[in-house]
Amino acid sequence: MLTVIEDLLSKQEVAKFTQSLDKGQWIDGKHTAGSQASKVKYNQQLDDSSALATELRNVVIRKLSANALFMSSALPNKIYPPKFNRYQGGEHYGLHVDSSVMPIPNSHQMLRTDLSATLFLSEPSTYDGGELSIETQFGLQQIKLNAGSVILYPANSLHQVNPVTKGHRTASFFWVESLVRSNDQRSMLFDLDQSIQALTVELGSNDAEVKRLTGVYHNLMRSWASC
Amino acid sequence: MLTVIEDLLSKQEVAKFTQSLDKGQWIDGKHTAGSQASKVKYNQQLDDSSALATELRNVVIRKLSANALFMSSALPNKIYPPKFNRYQGGEHYGLHVDSSVMPIPNSHQMLRTDLSATLFLSEPSTYDGGELSIETQFGLQQIKLNAGSVILYPANSLHQVNPVTKGHRTASFFWVESLVRSNDQRSMLFDLDQSIQALTVELGSNDAEVKRLTGVYHNLMRSWASC
Amino acid sequence: MLTVIEDLLSKQEVAKFTQSLDKGQWIDGKHTAGSQASKVKYNQQLDDSSALATELRNVVIRKLSANALFMSSALPNKIYPPKFNRYQGGEHYGLHVDSSVMPIPNSHQMLRTDLSATLFLSEPSTYDGGELSIETQFGLQQIKLNAGSVILYPANSLHQVNPVTKGHRTASFFWVESLVRSNDQRSMLFDLDQSIQALTVELGSNDAEVKRLTGVYHNLMRSWASC
Amino acid sequence: MLTVIEDLLSKQEVAKFTQSLDKGQWIDGKHTAGSQASKVKYNQQLDDSSALATELRNVVIRKLSANALFMSSALPNKIYPPKFNRYQGGEHYGLHVDSSVMPIPNSHQMLRTDLSATLFLSEPSTYDGGELSIETQFGLQQIKLNAGSVILYPANSLHQVNPVTKGHRTASFFWVESLVRSNDQRSMLFDLDQSIQALTVELGSNDAEVKRLTGVYHNLMRSWASC
Amino acid sequence: MLTVIEDLLSKQEVAKFTQSLDKGQWIDGKHTAGSQASKVKYNQQLDDSSALATELRNVVIRKLSANALFMSSALPNKIYPPKFNRYQGGEHYGLHVDSSVMPIPNSHQMLRTDLSATLFLSEPSTYDGGELSIETQFGLQQIKLNAGSVILYPANSLHQVNPVTKGHRTASFFWVESLVRSNDQRSMLFDLDQSIQALTVELGSNDAEVKRLTGVYHNLMRSWASC
Amino acid sequence: MLTVIEDLLSKQEVAKFTQSLDKGQWIDGKHTAGSQASKVKYNQQLDDSSALATELRNVVIRKLSANALFMSSALPNKIYPPKFNRYQGGEHYGLHVDSSVMPIPNSHQMLRTDLSATLFLSEPSTYDGGELSIETQFGLQQIKLNAGSVILYPANSLHQVNPVTKGHRTASFFWVESLVRSNDQRSMLFDLDQSIQALTVELGSNDAEVKRLTGVYHNLMRSWASC
């Protein structure tokens, strides 16, 4: 399942991010890719240890944790601390699959990448190219969202970032280890949750079927979740 | 999940069964138990190869296949050809767990016993004792149904048939290999199915949530069923 | 994974099918849908018990079994006997998910629908509308293939056939129970198989890595396949 | 499997708990239920952040960790910090299924609720009603234990607390995430463990079968446990 | 787990087999290997459709079905009809992994190869070389059994038949699809079964622990078996 | 899969270890075995809380983490803090299976023992006996490595340490909880990784098949790993 979270950040918040990031320290992105990816990655990244990166990262995590669509579709167990990158002057990131297990910086934990995410921070009108391009059953699908919006996609997808040929494209990217590893299972839970919410509005939360379906939801979660 | 199917056979059908069975050929039940069970089994069984057994067996299977509650709760993949037994004069069957895999007579197939079933054929008023007694979390639970009714219970349960101290107790018994092996999964599917049926009555079969939940049901089945 | 098999039938074969089918007996399609689907299905179907249906069905199965792409991507365990339908004059089939388990006609077996398939038999230029429209992460994707080509898609997808507004659209449709139930697992096996085939061409079949990867392929299959 | 742990607390310990709790600060229980449960929950809860709650909670955890029956039947990986509640004057908690995943207070961890537990702290003779009533295959089963005793039940059960119509019912409640998620698997491990212990007494710990069964026990655990 | 079944055939039976096979029709073995294996296979095979092959095959299957060690260690669901081969004059079969899924001749069924088996039919003293050599954690292990004995080994093993440099080596080979796919699970069931049998001899079949362990055995089987 | 890591420690490092350990405080090994194992364990162990043990333990962990073969074959999630033991004068450790789940000292975490490991610290020429003897499909296999080398073996194996009849045998031992619980799955990942590395050398890291296989590797990991 591919989920678009519109306006995770408001226009004001995006403006603040942009202002700060424009003054940030950008370094060569090859440092953050695995050995195979480094051969296909050409971009710049914000220094993760800078005060700026730390501050913005925390805003993103706070916004995600408060977002109902993110919580119910991703069912997050761990979130990789968001990173920030910038493409310009033809920079791009060739076709690749993200690594499956990564150490979480400044911790002794590892994270399994079930979902990949990109938070777009530049308005699409300000740059050419730079689509997140995901290989699907229907060919390469091009994703270019408004600044402040997030795309969540299964981390087992082959994907690339097209060359940015005009302007620059700033974004935050991160991964999610979900309570529920399987994309298909998470998708069924999301459908069930959507039905329960719609029926709650329609029939009330004391309706017998709303209660029974809520029980089924929790029992499915219990049989699938690891934390 | 334990399921009672009331009146699988009507009173007339029970009467016909009784009439026929009273004239049947009954033999020592030890022949039908595994090596361990034979030590605890004292009853009589109808000769499976007799014309009578064949005829009644087919009626039971036909009735089961037409029964909505049986179909939706058991989700049968294979049904063991029903057998018939009779307890009287203190006969009983000691505490045991049914065998897990059995050859299906007159076939080259085997059947995994996910569910055990007893179809009661004697009215409870006509005999003393003879309860099907199942060990549960709440102690031994005693089951004694009206003639024509069926109890379906998870075949991993420890159970026994209490001594029949007056009259006789005639029954049919069989096992079901379900499309869905796990009792917990089958139980969630049953709950979901019950909700879909209730909501269909309430909201109509074209309701968006009825359709979405039906999709979830089939996708859960698809991820769990083997046939 | 979504697979297109181009030209399963040659143009001559399509012509023969068309000639025969134009003389066939077509009946109301509602008979072949489950209770929910019948509310959304408006089309005509060929009588499955006719000699014509039997003959064409066997041709389709023979062609499938000889097709390397079908065999390696679907890993079929059972194929539902192909059926034939026709849409015209606005006929269509509303959004639905296919049933998960179906009895195979004229057998005592059931089939789990892992994959759904449509073999297009009318040239796209001869009718308007009639796209097979599959709901994906990227919105509804429209599929309309050349006559003789097949689309295979995961049967847990929500899909519809759009109204045919000019001409008529004849097709064969069927389901596949795969040796490997999970779409993700089947997709990894297919990728591995494609690599093995490419490396065999490049390095020869006696190359040590070709042999090692072939062993991995068979051991993955062994740990995932049911038959 | 449903497990009763008799006398986790001795009568003296119960007396001390009672004395302390009678002076505790009790607040409205709706604060501790999820959005659905809050509609059905009417009781009082001890302030979790109070020194009293902290002290008693630690006693309960210490007692549980030293209890052989608790350890071998629950195989705990994480224990939710026990909470304390009180029902009186008709208070009750309607039929519900417990939430499947909960954040552990004052930590960054989550806990999957495999088992639910109630430690009874009031003697049954001192109040009317207040049974923990669990929906089972055999209808609603009523549980009311001596003060100091614990009931452990699968958290996927539908359950309620009946209205307390006389006196008051004080209890501690908590959840367990087990090393072994599945109730059926945990139950088989418990049976195997019971046999190993009985055979050790009978045949000695150097008996070849005791050793072989111990190996099977650990290898089953290894194939089922997550920590 | 690797299992040796000593003397599946008695010396007289081996003599009869030898006499018959010496008059059989032997053909080039490449016909029976998959495309990769054919590059490494040099031996002769008995014509499977001959009356001789049919007769001997049936004897082997009858003997296997009556053999307690075979039944309890392999837990067979399907047995591939045994084939017969002969190596001489330097013939050998290079290192390979057996195919994972094979069509069963003269049926519409497929078989998953969980276990591979070789029944040795020539006395080791009558030929040089010809060891079945299996790659294990401890290097290549050489197997050369007495005529009439069978080796069963996990079919995911890399193995070869060494060149026969003197005399000839005749054998029967086949595969087993087990009720229990996983080697580790089958091995735990076998250990548990061995303990139950030993304890039954020691304590009697009515011993409480013998009964409890038998229940655990059947419930493990029920949770693992497919048929 | 059984993995030998040659020269994890260099000869100089071994010499330093030996010097330090000869001055260490050794205590009776029964303290570190579970209740069953204590009956079969006769050796000496270094005091885990000593500064020496702490220092050497950290060296071992640092060396392991930097060792490519260890990382790719064990895929470690958690490593039990290495312990040190010594056998002499006939000391030995009888046949046993290691415990499945252990608390990690000085933490609140538990560790599932997927792999067992022994780092040999005495040169084989300096002592007699003391083989690590693992029960396999091919009988008891004897392991006695050079000082500085490590043996990694599946923790579900039955094993023992033979009596040391001359000199003394010092070693470090520990357990690994792997990201991938199943031995068979870990072994397939290792094979795939070996092929990818060999093909990268042969064809370059930009080769299409190297990239595709890397994607398969990460997607298999993603579907199997827990962290």
Ligand code: NI
């Ligand atoms: Ni990426």
Ligand code: NI
């Ligand atoms: Ni029974």
Ligand code: NI
């Ligand atoms: Ni459809």
Ligand code: NI
């Ligand atoms: Ni509750």
Ligand code: NI
């Ligand atoms: Ni072979």
Ligand code: NI
């Ligand atoms: Ni050990």
